[in-house]
Amino acid sequence: MxxxxxxxxxxxxxxxxxxxxxxxxxxxxxxxxxxxxxxxxxxxxxxxxxxxxxxxxxxxxxxxxxxxxxxxxxxxxxxxxxxxxxxxxxxxxxxxxxxxxxxxxxxxxxxxxxxxxxxxxxxxxxxxxxxxxxxxxSQTRTRVLIIEDEPLIAMDLEQIVRDLGHEVTGVAVTRDEAVALAMEDRPGLVLADIQLADDSSGIDAVKDILAEFSVPVIFITAFPERLLTGERPEPTFLITKPFQRETVKTTISQALFFDEATVPA
CATH class of the missing domain: 1.20.140.160 (PhyR, sigma-like (SL) domain)
Structure with a gap:
């Protein structure tokens, strides 16, 4: 080889x-x-x-x-x-x-x-x-929208987010619900699963949200290589399922590391 x-x-x-x-x-x-x-x-x-x-x-x-x-x-x-x-x-x-x-x-x-x-x-x-x-x-605190249709995974993500000192604005299980929650209560970070409950796409939900305002996004998927093909716009931050809690914590912190809204004065 x-x-x-x-x-x-x-x-x-x-x-x-x-x-x-x-x-x-x-x-x-x-x-x-x-x-x-x-x-x-x-x-x-x-x-x-x-x-x-x-x-x-x-x-x-x-x-x-x-x-x-x-x-x-x-x-x-x-x-x-x-x-x-x-x-x-x-x-x-x-x-x-x-x-x-x-x-x-x-x-x-x-x-x-x-x-x-x-x-x-x-x-x-x-x-x-x-x-x-x-x-x-110690540097990054924000409000997080979770887009995840698996209840146990959503609960785990909520706990991780709160352990980091962040606030959860809501948990959405479909594309439409995600967009509605984001418009109602603008988050400072989005955690998004790819495949949602009604067969809608977390990617499409994020596109809809980003069309309205800028926010850092972390995608969660069991197949990260499918989103890193070089053939289309790709996410900067990816978490692979099944994930470890420390992986989620690190990725959240790193995404916020580059976000202007969380930079200390």
Missing amino acids: SLGQQLAPHLPLLRRYARALTGNQAEGDRYVRAALEAIVAAPDQFPREVDPRLGLYRTFQAIWQSTHLEEDEIAEDYPSDGEAIARKRLARLTPLSRQALLLTTVEGFSVEDAGYLIEESPHDVAKLVSEAVSEIE
Whole structure:
């Protein structure tokens, strides 16, 4: 099997990580593209001593570390409000902490593998994750609309949201109900399942809401690769079902990290 064939199954998840790390679809994909170009240019330098997914993320991390210092140049190529917002938060939280948090709680790497990726000891990774959780949770408070037709999952999401100190504006089980709730009580964040009770689409519900006002959205799906095909507009933040509570907490915090409404003065 060629190296490209080994890496292909892992690309959607790397794109998810890159977007969560940058808070921007175009910027995240740019980093992934740069990592792939580096692999093509020097395949002999690809880490062969580890699992292909680990090697792919390690290559990405090298690109991120080397170019993140040139943040101003990236902002010129991909200008976005999120860039200025992120810089305000970066004054309170180091990028390395965010990487450790995302790698362990969203991407599912062990502290040992995360340490390999960011070149830190497992002990230091655990410390970085703890620091990141404390910092992010202290910075972001908002009101959340949940679009989910499975009662037990909806209850779990409600509890997670409240544990983070957020308020739940409502739980919708259909597209129409979601839009109505959003118009009645505007949320600061939306958590949206893909397939809803009446066979309507959470994606369509979100499109309707975003046509009225801007709000960060996190999609929840059992098949994230179906939304990361590169063939249509895609979400920046994705949670994979079945999910872990810490994954939801991290993704919520990361989505709000780039949201202007929650940036402290």
